[in-house]
Amino acid sequence: METRTNTLDVKKIRQDFPILQREVHPGVPLVYLDSTATSQKPAQVIDAMDRYYRYTNANIHRGIHVLAEESTADYEAARQKVAQFIGAESPRQVIFTRNTTESINLVAYSWGRRHLNKGDVIILTEMEHHSNLVPWQMLAQERELRLEFIPVTEDGLLDLTAYPALLDFKPRMVAFTQMSNVLGTINPAKDMIALAHQAGAITLVDAAQSAPHLPVDVQDLDADFFAFSAHKMCGPTGIGVLYGKKELLESMPPFLGGGDMIKRVQLRSFAPNELPHKFEAGTPSIAEAIGLGAAVDYLTEIGMDKVESHEKEIIAYALERLEEIPGVKVFGPEAAKKGGVASFTLSSIHPHDVSQILDRHGIAIRAGHHCAMPLHEKFGLPATARASFYLYSTREEVDKLADSLYEVRKIFGM
Amino acid sequence: METRTNTLDVKKIRQDFPILQREVHPGVPLVYLDSTATSQKPAQVIDAMDRYYRYTNANIHRGIHVLAEESTADYEAARQKVAQFIGAESPRQVIFTRNTTESINLVAYSWGRRHLNKGDVIILTEMEHHSNLVPWQMLAQERELRLEFIPVTEDGLLDLTAYPALLDFKPRMVAFTQMSNVLGTINPAKDMIALAHQAGAITLVDAAQSAPHLPVDVQDLDADFFAFSAHKMCGPTGIGVLYGKKELLESMPPFLGGGDMIKRVQLRSFAPNELPHKFEAGTPSIAEAIGLGAAVDYLTEIGMDKVESHEKEIIAYALERLEEIPGVKVFGPEAAKKGGVASFTLSSIHPHDVSQILDRHGIAIRAGHHCAMPLHEKFGLPATARASFYLYSTREEVDKLADSLYEVRKIFGM
């Protein structure tokens, strides 16, 4: 694969990812265009976890022996790295969860059940992932809250002209995605947060797609909560992050109860531990935190600005190639306003069939509702096909995608 | 290390665990006696996860391409293996969580908040780990429930003479550990469950220590819920299991909301998915499930009955060696009634100091309250030192422990 942008040495990067060397069928190399679902992992990340299990594995925080001390230090170093990566004031504001989904649920359970009551309004958007819908629906049902939605326009942007009127409801929470996993739309998070704050609301940013693909800075955004997953940013499964403002996190009751989140336990009562431990009950994802730390190192060394501009270049090329194919309709805004995600349909061919046939050519895309059913319903579609890109994606892979879509047409007699 | 029991080839087993080859200080090999906190991992488990990331990594359940299909199949195969390991009727009853702690919290949140109301009684025991105390305390506080405790006797057994009177309170839930992580006590779970059922209670077994060390069978026990962690049974961090009876799990509302746990989502409502997915929101711990599957394979091939009898032999020897040391007091019942855990004190020397000095000899034990503060309070101790054993532990390691405890005495001028 001969790709170089003036910013990223993609050829070199691809050598870091063992799976990109794989053939998915005999003689058919992998073309991985499904990074929005989960990213691939560089050897640096895999090896960090391998090394942990082979060399330092121990339970953390409570042990005095060398393994326990090393594990604890490595785990907390990962927290420090993540804090720096997102521009948090303190690592104490970085809580390790399983994934974005658990991070958002933590806020809904702990902050939400403490602060929200009958009639309170929560503002979401029509482009949210189920992970940023269902936790609020569950809370709304339990507490009789009202959910309101910022609409999505035909071209896949948030209709922010509707936002001020929604803010007039004096919402307690405004929760939205910084980047859509279907449309690729990058939302103006900073402005949206400033307006929410003016209206007295707390904000939660679903950064599952932004943190892996753009430079992010929670303090610059002034986000109250900020949630993302390691597995989408070159890190392992089994670990995610919730960042929160200190006063908020301190004012919240614990979420899960158990070991490590306590300061003191008696038979019938307990005193919670300090941040961040208050929210990390039981043995955490230790190896996974270390893997996430390695992923942050990896991305930082490359530079998130370079990752972003590489993806900008790839998506622009992809839209160009896709839109030339008869019958292809790509959803979402123009390249300048989005990240590396292209969701599309091909005539009336079901996306499942598209994906299946592409797979025969080694091309991994996703077909379905991408955990955003309401958005698909809005566009009147049960499913779309989605190709998504990351720092290891090449123009040659885009070409293979386009060529194979012509093949799909042929098989369906078009 | 020259150890053979008539059942386990420990020398061979030790070669599977890369970390056991490590020197923790120059020239000082690791003597890992902290398996109750977390076990070490055989290469078979580490390699399974490594292979996953290098070869098949993809998000599961929703993808059609080869990687997604392979990942989904591997993830679900792990569930099947776990089901078989614990004797569950169906893999649908095996829910993947982060750890034992999350499993118990899931029950407290979802089952507890659905079924328990003011004045309802929950029975626990005085030997519970914080993970099986705090979730119930949080629930009790919210719902004004009553917590009652089966007492622990001087010799570290449950005082089951007190159990019938507690059952007269008509408890809704009886939750207890199958094996104490401090005393090593193995509780008569099957009988306790039968009595609880007669009294109309639902039961939860904290199997964090039993599942790794004894053959377990949820159907034989007739347990309603059964919780354990992979990391204590040769598996990775970041994944645990909740088993539940089907009718119970089906009657429970979802716990975390998000992707994959839904069948259908609209802006203001959702329909939950079938079991087990209903309780697995968001991208799960995929690599970790595969690692757990490999751990189950590893333990199954060796045979849990052999693991148990090896530990029985080691703990008997350990108690013999420890009790000969002046000033050592071991807590818990005689060897026949316990698993491979020896918690002890050495005169008035603080367990932290004991652990620190042992560490200089390469010996990793734990010192503290082992997440069982109320039990320690009962025994009038802020902390104990704990040596714990697993399938890779040897008599030679017990000897090193004993010899080094004499050293500790010397340093403290005894």
Next chain:
Amino acid sequence: MDDLYREIIIDRYKNPIYRGSVNPHDIAFEDDNPLCGDHIRIEVRVNENGIVEQAAFDGHGCAISQAAADLLMETIIGKTIEEVKQITKDDILDMLGLELGPVRLKCALLSLKVLKAGVYGLGEATDDLVE
């Protein structure tokens, strides 16, 4: 030509024989595959001897789910309800002449799941029905 898209599948998908409805019908059921939005409705008329007289499906979805539905309708006409209950996952795969991964399997089996839920008179179509 792609193996998986054997002519019969593309053909049945593009030109289904049993798409439509059955009026009056004795059994009707519908459900969808939440993973991809495939939707299948099946209507069946059974005669006095318990034999399927007419059957039709409607819905939308991928070629595999729709072709499988069409082939399934063809298969059940003339069978007794007892025989219909015996149809398995493997029968469907044999009809399609395919090996499928777990996700596509759900597409292929959606119509069988819907049919069985209808035949058993259940309120809900669950995966157990086709395992």
Next chain:
Amino acid sequence: MDDLYREIIIDRYKNPIYRGSVNPHDIAFEDDNPLCGDHIRIEVRVNENGIVEQAAFDGHGCAISQAAADLLMETIIGKTIEEVKQITKDDILDMLGLELGPVRLKCALLSLKVLKAGVYGLGEATDDLVE
């Protein structure tokens, strides 16, 4: 002889000089390390010039936490409250002559944490005080 258990630590642990109480005292605070149950109470008397006149600790715990407390008391006597506020983690480690891992660090710093919470008149002793 084990490095970590330098004579001064064992000695101060077994024969502390500043164990006891100060009556009357101007500052008193106590806290424990929930990880291991170490407990420290500190009492301090400050004269009209803001100088620590007398200081004592009580409690129980490991040799490191108790020796550190004893050495800390010795250090602060004669210092102004402003000077006491300047004492850092590194000062404690220098006193002990040790390098410590994160868990033992909490043992070593417990007395400083308690002292600072008392000196600042806080309701709670938090780890920030000694970082």
